[in-house]
Amino acid sequence: MSNGAVDPRKDNHSPMAPDASAASNSHGNGVVPSSAPSHLRLRLNPNTEHNPDRYDGIEMEFNPLLYSSLERYLPSTMLGANRSTKAYYMRQLLLRYAPDGERSRVKKNKEYKDKIMSNYQPMHRELYHMNPAAFFVSSFTKAISENTEEAFRSIISEPSPGVLTFEMLQPRFCEMLLDEVEHFERWVRDTKFRIMRPNTMNAYGAVLDDFGLETMLDKLMEDFIRPMSKIFFPEVGGATLDSHHGFVVEYGTDRDADLGFHVDDSEVTLNVCLGEQFSGGELFFRGVRCDKHVNVESKPEEIFDYSHVPGRAVIHRGRHRHGARSTTSGHRVNMLVWCRSSVFREMKKYERHAPSWCAECQREKKERQRLSIAAINLELQKRVGGAAS
Ligand SMILES: O=C(O)CCC(=O)C(=O)O
Ligand SMILES: [Fe+2]
Structure with missing residues (x-):
């Protein structure tokens, strides 16, 4: 993103967790008074003489136009209130x-x-049923069947903490999926069907779950991604992944060029390059952060670039900040499976301690410990010095 802030990437189809930028904006604008309007009623008929405010620039879940339209229905005593107060009351009402x-x-x-x-009408029906022997390279299926940390470590490399890469897909599977996506997009064009893109940051790409691949990808998550996540990402719900959002992204000179700095709406993300020929398009990683620290600068040891290779997978925490550099020539297509854990999301709401997976929370915690040890040492030295004199 041009201003350097991290964009919490959302898909269009799943419930939205409050994102970091919206939360900080609503507090920053002073939109959230302390008490909730339990008594608020709307007028039966709108006050057509009232000229409503514009609500652009207040980042809240509902469309600014909705606020402007609803304002005419506010009780007359509310109409003179400032924009933030009115927006707050209307938002509470809409949330009901x-x-x-x-x-x-x-x-x-x-x-x-x-x-x-x-x-x-699908082109390759064999893609729609999980068939490990036909989809995956044998080293990957072997590690999955052994299902031990040692077996996974033997096929994985971890070039930067929390970024795991390994050979995963057979070239034939990549080819078939590329064909299928092209076939689907041709069908979309021919029938003028209005499709939903995978999320808010891509103008190209397709949601695999929407044209029949949901069951196969569920199996991929349950039998292949979850066993690895359970071992490598347990603190973000890796063992309890229970839903996914599966899609492809497409880059090139006639497609999206790059992808801004963001975090995914996932606990664990699987990203596999399907091909084809391309240059550029490296993934850049910048450390794992919670909502509160999502825009805190990276430390040198968190800076890491990864070059995609067809058939090779990258798996990382969704909160591991990243983006994709420009694909400068050719055509790059990647398959993404954003995996989520409803248990982790529910528990996060009640979590009081700093999350163990946020590097900045851990740095702050260590700094607090260092300061308190230094203060205790100073106090001890004073006492020892006092006793000696
Ligand atoms: O282009 C890529 O490889 C990255 C895609 C990505 O990060 C995403 O879709 O969330
Ligand atoms: Fe991403």
Whole structure:
């Protein structure tokens, strides 16, 4: 991103956790007074003479236009309040309806998928059922069947802490998936179907779950990603991954060029390069951070660049800040599986301690310990000095 801040990357289809930038903005604008408006009622008819405020620039979950429209329904005593106060009250009101909103979002998504599934004819049907012997290289399936840290370590390299890479996909699988994605995109163009892109930061790419690959990717998560995450990322819910968002991203001169600095909406991300010929497109990593520290600068030892190789996978925590440099020639396609743990997300809400996986929280904790040990030493020296004199 141009201002250097980290973008919490979201997909369009899953419930949104409060993201770092929205949280800091709403506090920064002073939008959140201390008490909730339990008594707030709207007028039955709008006050058409009232000229509502504009709500652009206040980052909250609902569209600014919705706030402007709703403002005319506020009780007359509220109309003279400042913009932040009005926005706060309207947001509380809208949130009361959020569960319904969520239900209708899920329903719409199902309708969207059903429409694709009943019209799209897959090209390679064998992709839609997990077949480890045909999909994966033998070193990977062997390590998975042994399922020990030692077996995984024998195929993995960890060029920077928390960034694990290994050979994963057979060239034939990569080719077939590339064909399938192209075939799907051709169908989208021919039928003028309006597709949803994988997330908020890509203009190209496709959601694999939307055109039939959801069950296969669920199996990929359960039987292949989770066993590794359980060993290497237990502190972010690696053992309890239970849902995923699977998609492909596409880069090149006639596609997206690069991808800004961000964190994923995942606990663990699997990123595998499918091909084809390209130069550039390196992933750059900048350390793991919690919401509070997402924009804290990186330490030199956290700076790491990785060059994609077709068939090779990278697996990392979703909160490991990263981005992709420009693909300067050719065409690069990567498959991503953002894996989530509902248990981890629920427990995070009640967590009081600094998370063990945030490098900055751990640095702060060590600094506090260092200062308190120094203070104790100083006090001891004073006492010893006092006793001696
Ligand atoms: O282009 C890449 O390899 C990175 C993609 C990525 O980080 C993402 O889609 O979340
Ligand atoms: Fe990412």
